[in-house]
Amino acid sequence: MPAKKDSPWIMRTYSGHSSPKASNELYKQNLSKGQTGLSVAFDLPTQTGYDSDHPLARGEVGRTGVPIGHLGDMRALFDGIALERMNTSMTINATAAWLLSLYIAVAEEQGADPKKLRGTTQNDIIKEYLSRGTYIFPPAPSMRLIADTVLYTVEHVPEWNPTNICSYHLQEAGATAEQEVAYALSTAIAVLDTVRARGIEGKALADVFSRLSFFINSSIRFIEEICKQRAFARLWERIGRDRYGIDDDKVLRFRYGVQVNSLGLTEAQPENNIVRIVLEMLGVTLSKGARARAIQLPAWNEALGLPRPWDQQLSLRSQQILAYETDILEYDDIFDGSPVIEKRVKEIAEQAWAEIENVGSRGGIVEAVGSGYVKERLVGSHAARIASIERGDQIVVGLNKFRETAPSPLQTDGGADSILRVDPAAEKEQVERLVAWRKSRNEGDVARALNGLREAAKGGQNIMPASIVAAKAGVTTGEWGGVLREVFGEYRAPTGVAGARTSPGDEAALGALRKRVGELEAELGRRPKLLVGKPGLDGHSNGAEQIALRARDAGFEVVYEGIRVTPQQLARAALDEGVHLVGLSILSGAHIELVREVLEQMKRRGLGNVPVVAGGIIPESDAEELKRAGVRAVYTPKDFQISRILGDLVTYVREAHEHAA
Amino acid sequence: MTPAELESLASLAEGVIRREPGAVARAISLVEDRRRSAEATTVALLHAIAKASDPLRAARVGVTGPPGVGKSSLVSALVLATRKSGRTVGVLAVDPSSPRSGGALLGDRARMDIDPDDLGLYVRSMASGGDLGGLARAAGAAIDILGAAYDVVYVETTGVGQSETDVEHVADTVLLVIQPGSGDVLQFLKAGIIEIPDVFAVNKADLGAIAERAHAELAAALSAVHVGDGSPSPAIVATSATTSAGVQSLLATLDAHRAHLVESGSLAGRRARATTAWAYRLFVQKWGEYGVEEAGGRDAVSAALSRRIGSGVPAVEAVAEIRPR
Numbered sequence: 001m002p003a004k005k006d007s008p009w010i011m012r013t014y015s016g017h018s019s020p021k022a023s024n025e026l027y028k029q030n031l032s033k034g035q036t037g038l039s040v041a042f043d044l045p046t047q048t049g050y051d052s053d054h055p056l057a058r059g060e061v062g063r064t065g066v067p068i069g070h071l072g073d074m075r076a077l078f079d080g081i082a083l084e085r086m087n088t089s090m091t092i093n094a095t096a097a098w099l100l101s102l103y104i105a106v107a108e109e110q111g112a113d114p115k116k117l118r119g120t121t122q123n124d125i126i127k128e129y130l131s132r133g134t135y136i137f138p139p140a141p142s143m144r145l146i147a148d149t150v151l152y153t154v155e156h157v158p159e160w161n162p163t164n165i166c167s168y169h170l171q172e173a174g175a176t177a178e179q180e181v182a183y184a185l186s187t188a189i190a191v192l193d194t195v196r197a198r199g200i201e202g203k204a205l206a207d208v209f210s211r212l213s214f215f216i217n218s219s220i221r222f223i224e225e226i227c228k229q230r231a232f233a234r235l236w237e238r239i240g241r242d243r244y245g246i247d248d249d250k251v252l253r254f255r256y257g258v259q260v261n262s263l264g265l266t267e268a269q270p271e272n273n274i275v276r277i278v279l280e281m282l283g284v285t286l287s288k289g290a291r292a293r294a295i296q297l298p299a300w301n302e303a304l305g306l307p308r309p310w311d312q313q314l315s316l317r318s319q320q321i322l323a324y325e326t327d328i329l330e331y332d333d334i335f336d337g338s339p340v341i342e343k344r345v346k347e348i349a350e351q352a353w354a355e356i357e358n359v360g361s362r363g364g365i366v367e368a369v370g371s372g373y374v375k376e377r378l379v380g381s382h383a384a385r386i387a388s389i390e391r392g393d394q395i396v397v398g399l400n401k402f403r404e405t406a407p408s409p410l411q412t413d414g415g416a417d418s419i420l421r422v423d424p425a426a427e428k429e430q431v432e433r434l435v436a437w438r439k440s441r442n443e444g445d446v447a448r449a450l451n452g453l454r455e456a457a458k459g460g461q462n463i464m465p466a467s468i469v470a471a472k473a474g475v476t477t478g479e480w481g482g483v484l485r486e487v488f489g490e491y492r493a494p495t496g497v498a499g500a501r502t503s504p505g506d507e508a509a510l511g512a513l514r515k516r517v518g519e520l521e522a523e524l525g526r527r528p529k530l531l532v533g534k535p536g537l538d539g540h541s542n543g544a545e546q547i548a549l550r551a552r553d554a555g556f557e558v559v560y561e562g563i564r565v566t567p568q569q570l571a572r573a574a575l576d577e578g579v580h581l582v583g584l585s586i587l588s589g590a591h592i593e594l595v596r597e598v599l600e601q602m603k604r605r606g607l608g609n610v611p612v613v614a615g616g617i618i619p620e621s622d623a624e625e626l627k628r629a630g631v632r633a634v635y636t637p638k639d640f641q642i643s644r645i646l647g648d649l650v651t652y653v654r655e656a657h658e659h660a661a
Numbered sequence: 662m663t664p665a666e667l668e669s670l671a672s673l674a675e676g677v678i679r680r681e682p683g684a685v686a687r688a689i690s691l692v693e694d695r696r697r698s699a700e701a702t703t704v705a706l707l708h709a710i711a712k713a714s715d716p717l718r719a720a721r722v723g724v725t726g727p728p729g730v731g732k733s734s735l736v737s738a739l740v741l742a743t744r745k746s747g748r749t750v751g752v753l754a755v756d757p758s759s760p761r762s763g764g765a766l767l768g769d770r771a772r773m774d775i776d777p778d779d780l781g782l783y784v785r786s787m788a789s790g791g792d793l794g795g796l797a798r799a800a801g802a803a804i805d806i807l808g809a810a811y812d813v814v815y816v817e818t819t820g821v822g823q824s825e826t827d828v829e830h831v832a833d834t835v836l837l838v839i840q841p842g843s844g845d846v847l848q849f850l851k852a853g854i855i856e857i858p859d860v861f862a863v864n865k866a867d868l869g870a871i872a873e874r875a876h877a878e879l880a881a882a883l884s885a886v887h888v889g890d891g892s893p894s895p896a897i898v899a900t901s902a903t904t905s906a907g908v909q910s911l912l913a914t915l916d917a918h919r920a921h922l923v924e925s926g927s928l929a930g931r932r933a934r935a936t937t938a939w940a941y942r943l944f945v946q947k948w949g950e951y952g953v954e955e956a957g958g959r960d961a962v963s964a965a966l967s968r969r970i971g972s973g974v975p976a977v978e979a980v981a982e983i984r985p986r
Contacts, residue, residue, distance in 0.1 A: 371729055490774075497766050514762060525694035527763065527788065552764035557788050559768040572777035575682050576785055577768070578690040606683055 133539010
């Protein structure tokens with residue numbers, strides 16, 4: 001029996017919604033329940049640098065997280081929470097420098113010493129291009145912003161983790177364990193190379209290296225996950241030693257936090273998810289040599305909609321039971337010396353290393369992402385995963401096997417009462433506060449601060465000092481984003497679908513489908529043509545990409561133009577392209593507003609007869625509302641058989657064609 | 662065709678010329694109809710359009726080059742620059758069809774930020790379809806439609822080989838985009854493709870020295886190819902779609918090529934020769950090699966097509982009029 005129990009990891013819950021005030025109350029509740037850190041979820045306008053009253057923000061304000069438009073919002077978010085003693089993780093990327101500036105400004109107002117601030121800005125743009133979609137600027141200025149925050153914090157906020165390189169979203173996008181390791185470490189290399197190119201060497205470079213942390217996914221294959229974390233640590237050390245000449249063991253330590261897998265959570269029999277979540281957590285806590293520094297868990301009902309405080313509490317309690325009731329923290333590493341574990345670790349490390357070298361030969365991760373290579377690989381892996389679930393090779397309990405279920409007492413009323421609903425008035429109130437904020441500030445200060453920001457952006461000085469001045473002057477998130485958009489320009493990442501190889505799923509089902517598509521072509525005179533659209537700010541494109549890919553393999557012509565397309569642009573594309581059907585994918589929860597707007601815009605352009613279907617995390621009552629508004633069908637995560645969905649689309653196109661004839 | 666049908670096609674043609682996006686879209690969908698029964702409609706529609714507009718009015722620019730050279734971004738920048746110069750623009754973007762399923766992923770450019778209410782800009786994607794590779798069968802007709810509606814038509818194709826030679830048949834100016842350091846120049850020399858383009862863009866000029874080397878290699882290769890044939894050596898422009906560098910100068914070079922065709926009086930001749938070649942390809946696709954033989958052989962078919970096209974008949978109409986015995 002070891003003499004001393006290890007201290008537990010930091011326990012957080014990814015949360016925030018509606019308004020800074022509502023989120024502040026939630027944080028205080030969570031802390032009172034024994035949570036030991038905060039994890040801030042921001043809404044999409046905040047993540048993409050728009051004010052709450054921007055046209056693109058409509059329907060999205062306070063939806064996926066808290067809206068932070070200015071210093072006053074940040075102040076309200078942490079009201080009564082002493083930042084000097086808190087450990088705060090912020091899931092923020094393109095606008096990370098800005099949110100960190102607001103955080104530092106509020107901390108200073110509280111009288112905190114910036115040198116004592118602890119926490120994390122996610123600040124990893126590469127995985128935004130690949131998976132999550134909240135990027136703004138082209139790769140070069142984006143990497144520069146990351147380097148700016150790294151160099152600033154190492155000097156002025158030394159306990160801060162300025163970038164938390166995420167393999168989490170790579171797994172969500174379909175990455176295998178080897179790909180997850182390879183692309184995350186390649187991203188870290190890109191950050192370190194960018195910093196080194198600025199002349200940072202020796203001890204200063206080691207300081208930067210020691211502040212880089214990782215945010216990793218953990219799936220239900222938890223033995224493989226244990227091996228993956230160990231492979232990660234091994235290769236990180238190797239990169240530190242060989243590439244950057246670091247030899248201090250403490251600096252070389254691989255530090256990471258975890259959010260366990262959301263990809264594998266099911267809408268069908270959602271209570272099963274709590275078991276999955278616990279097993280996934282086990283992989284990253286069980287062995288001392290590969291234990292996460294911080295963990296945040298999804299809630300059991302995440303595939304249904306936003307979790308309620310009680311749902312999040314259940315996840316927190318799972319962490320506490322594991323840390324405080326079980327004996328895992330009492331032992332040294334229980335896998336050291338296991339040949340079985342060692343064999344798998346070696347395998348993952350070797351394959352990942354080969355892919356890291358491959359990415360290097362393509363000019364590094366920034367180039368390999370820009371050319372579409374990495375995205376194509378991920379889309380291909382994801383397609384293979386989906387196909388194996390469709391075929392039943394990969395079993396998902398309650399979804400493709402053991403589907404029989406007694407009525408769930410957790411989900412009465414069709415599930416409508418088992419999720420959190422954002423108050424529709426929240427957006428209006430947030431906009432009112434923003435308007436009042438703009439009136440209350442000194443416009444001269446704001447103009448000067450924005451000029452300073454513009455000069456820093458153009459001139460190549462570190463963006464942080466000018467951003468902190470702007471934060472204090474009352475500049476808004478949209479103004480900060482606007483100035484940098486003007487200087488850096490905007491970027492659209494490759495979608496990766498055209499070049500992706502696919503696996504066909506159920507070959508027989510696909511064959512039957514191709515035959516039906518062929519018959520439909522004969523009726524229409526040309527191939528059926530679909531527009532797959534992602535309206536709004538939501539950048540989670542994995543689902544839309546898989547639909548687009550399979551539709552092509554079934555013989556459809558598919559127009560897919562990537563994320564963040566406005567309803568107006570979608571309707572115009574539907575018109576110009578002469579499509580037979582429009583499919584919309586929205587995961588932010590803003591489906592009612594966005595789908596209605598697309599329908600309206602299509603009608604305005606004479607496309608009222610073109611059928612529209614919608615997919616996403618859409619509660620049943622919302623699905624009914626969408627159908628009443630004119631949507632032909634609604635698909636949710638429980639519709640896992642893509643070929644079946646495509647079969648429906650054939651029917652809807654034929655219906656519309658016959659109706660028009 | 663009943664008089665009512667003809668009248669509705671005539672009014673569709675007028676909608677095209679008035680640049681109504683709905684009319685342009687419907688017209689292109691009509692010419693995409695592959696059924697035999699649709700041929701008469703396509704012919705009548707294109708006939709009506711040709712009668713009501715001047716086919717030589719619009720500048721037709723074909724843009725081609727291997728995948729991954731940043732061609733789509735460059736086309737986007739070019740389109741926006743053209744639009745800014747006050748001209749209306751139609752874009753036809755051709756993507757490959759999957760040989761296995763016949764399906765296609767289109768519009769994967771995801772880069773063109775267009776104003777959805779701009780009626781002076783129209784973007785349509787089309788699958789290459791068919792088994793011949795290169796341009797879709799309906800591409801020529803779609804370009805005729807776009808040319809009646811817009812001042813400048815850009816036709817973007819992907820791939821090396823068939824698409825370059827195809828695009829020459831539907832465009833007055835061919836732009837080839839290459840990427841420095843990719844070995845493209847050598848490939849094109851080998852494939853004989855280097856003789857086709859009127860303008861070259863060396864993209865990703867921000868790569869510096871590698872880009873300069875590619876530029877020099879290309880210039881050397883071109884002077885070797887065009888030596889002694891009396892034609893001016895094609896222009897080479899360095900561009901960067903990410904920084905928009907060189908886009909204005911590329912646009913000016915394309916305009917200059919067009920102006921040269923117009924002023925030298927060679928536009929009509931070049932267009933007729935190209936259209937005849939395109940029509941011949943359509944004829945072969947429709948009737949096969951035996952069909953050509955039965956129609957009197959390659960030269961006879963070409964001559965018959967050329968005669969009709971010379972008198973202002975659209976390619977599809979010329980093809981529809983000639984039959985094997």
